[in-house]
């Protein structure tokens with residue numbers, strides 16, 4: 022794919038070999054997203070750190086995905102696993118690490134990988150995604166591109182993204198709205214990219230996680246099915262016949 026010269030990632034700001042080796046460690050592995058929605062009683066850094074510690078003590082988990090500066094700091098303190106950090110600012114449009122300043126704060130809080138919205142939607146500060154990629158690489162960290170379509174993943178890797186995740190499929194108006202994971206997107210991205218592709222979003226069962234790896238995913242990132250008791254209880258309650 023041919024990109025304009027000004028869009029090419031700068032070789033002088035690419036992350037070091039140590040951080041890059043982290044990608045190899047994630048291969049074929051489970052990553053757990055430890056987050057709690059606004060208003061949930063678990064939404065506090067100490068609770069999220071306890072969830073992260075519990076998850077990593079109980080299973081071979083390769084990394085943790087953590088939202089918010091305070092939560093990243095608390096998880097860093099409690100657990101020695103690599104952190105994929107993000108900062109959700111708002112709830113509409115581009116809200117996952119929406120600017121280079123957010124990405125810098127996430128990296129400086131200690132995340133090895135910074136997850137950012139890499140969809141084609143307008144960014145809140147009007148600045149290009151390239152600026153965020155350069156900021157993250159300048160700090161020696163890796164950038165995970167959260168996308169909703171294959172085209173967005175291809176464009177993000179052309180800009181220098183180190184890995185891609187299907188996080189936002191189903192959360193943009195132009196991507197398929199499905200109850201389960203978008204495994205077609207996983208397979209499409211894996212076929213089109215040299216960069217690792219993570220399956221993320223609505224992986225509700227271990228079988229779906231395994232199928233995601235078989236579809237070409239480098240890693241599987243599971244959130245609510247492991248770390249959101251309210252959502253898990255809700256699914257059980259909804260499956261029962263009306264009383």
Ligand SMILES: CC(=O)N[C@H](C=O)[C@@H](O)[C@H](O)[C@H](O)COP(=O)(O)O
Pocket residue numbers: 054056086088107117188189192221222223224242243244245246
């Ligand atoms: C769309 C969005 O904002 N996704 C967020 C990204 O960090 C999280 O709320 C999700 O929990 C995470 O992607 C894992 O997905 P699931 O919880 O479905 O396994």
